[in-house]
Amino acid sequence: MKKINVGKKILSENEKYAFENILFLAEQKKLCLNMISSPGSGKTTILTRTISELKNKIKIGVIEGDIQTDIDAERIRATEAPVVQINTNGACHLSAAQISAALKKLPVEDLNLIFIENVGNLVCPSAFELGENGKIVVLSVAEGDDKPAKYPAIFAKSKVLLVNKIDLLSGGQVDFDIERVKVDARRLNKGIEIFPISAKTGEGMADWYDWLIKSVEKK
Amino acid sequence: MHETMVAQSLLAAISDEAAKHNAKPIGAKISCGKLWAINDEALCFAFEAIAKGTPCEGVKLDIEHKPIRGQCKKCDQSFEVELGNPLARPGCSKCGSDDFELLPDGPLILEEIELQTD
C-alpha cells in the first residue's frame, strides 16, 4: 500500500457554473437572491405579494425550483412576472448549472431583480452556491423558534432572515419567541437583516421592500 | 442527498490521481468545511453506488470536517466557532468580543489517496 499526498481543491462542477453565474450577473448589473426554507414556510406567497406591490418600482423575474410540479411557477405567472421553471426530478436542491440555463431563458435585460425559489429544504440547498448575490432564509413561526440553533448553516450564510406568518402569533395559537430567534441568528451571523412579516396580511413587508429597493439601487 | 453530487466530483478526482500513478486506489482522505453539511454515511453510500464497476470500486473514504472559523473585528484574532450548540456563545478566543465575521467555509479537498502496491 502506498499513500500519496494530493492536497488538491476539488472544484466541483457546481462551483464552475456558480462562478460563471457570478460573472454574468456582475456584467449585467443584476441582483439575484436565492430563497431557502423548509417546505411551506411561505416563499411563493412572499414572492407573489412582493412582485405585485413593487410592480411600479422594480422589475422582478423568478426562477422556480420544484421537485416535480409547476404549481408555484403558475402562481408567479399569474402576477405577470417572467418565470422559468426548473424541475429537479427528486433532487433536494438547485444546482448552479440549472441556474445558468434558466438565466438564459429569462429576459434579464428588462429586469432589476431575479429571485430564485429553491426547493423546500433547510439543509441541502445551503451547501450549493448558485452564483447568487445573497441568500434569503425564510422561517415561519409554526416551525418553532429553535431552528437557527438546530440548522445553523443556512442562518450563518444568509443576508436576510424573513420570519413569516407573524399573523399567527397574535391569537396565541403558536408559541414562538421571536427574540430568541433574533439572538440565535445574530450569534451565527452578526450582520443578518431580520424582518418579521406576514405575507398574508402584509404586516412588516414595507421594511423588506425598502431593503430590496436599496439593494437593487446599489447594483 | 446533495452528497451524490459531491460523490461524483470526488470519484472523478480520485480516478484522475490514481491514473497518474497507474495504480488502483483503495482509500482516500478528504476534508471539507462544516457548512458543506455532509453526512458521512450518505456520502459513503452515494460513493459506493456510483463507484461500482469503476476502478474506484471498494475505495474507503475518510472524511474530515474542518471547523468553522471567525475573525474578530476588534483584535483581528482568528478562532474556531462552534455552531449548532445553543448554549455556546461564540466569541473571540483572545478578547471575548462577539463582534466577528465568519470566515469562508473550508473547500472540499482531496487530501490523500492510498494505492494498491503488490
Ligand SMILES: Nc1nc2c(ncn2[C@@H]2O[C@H](COP(=O)(O)OP(=O)(O)OP(=O)(O)O)[C@@H](O)[C@H]2O)c(=O)[nH]1
Ligand atoms: N397565516 C399565514 N399563512 C401563510 C403566510 N404565508 C404563506 N402562508 C400559507 O402557507 C402555505 C404555504 O405557502 P407557500 O407560499 O406555498 O410556501 P412555500 O414556501 O412556497 O412552499 P414550498 O414551495 O412547497 O416549499 C399556504 O397555505 C399559504 O397560504 C402568512 O404570512 N400567514
Ligand SMILES: [Mg+2]
Ligand atoms: Mg413555493
Ligand SMILES: [Zn+2]
Ligand atoms: Zn478579539
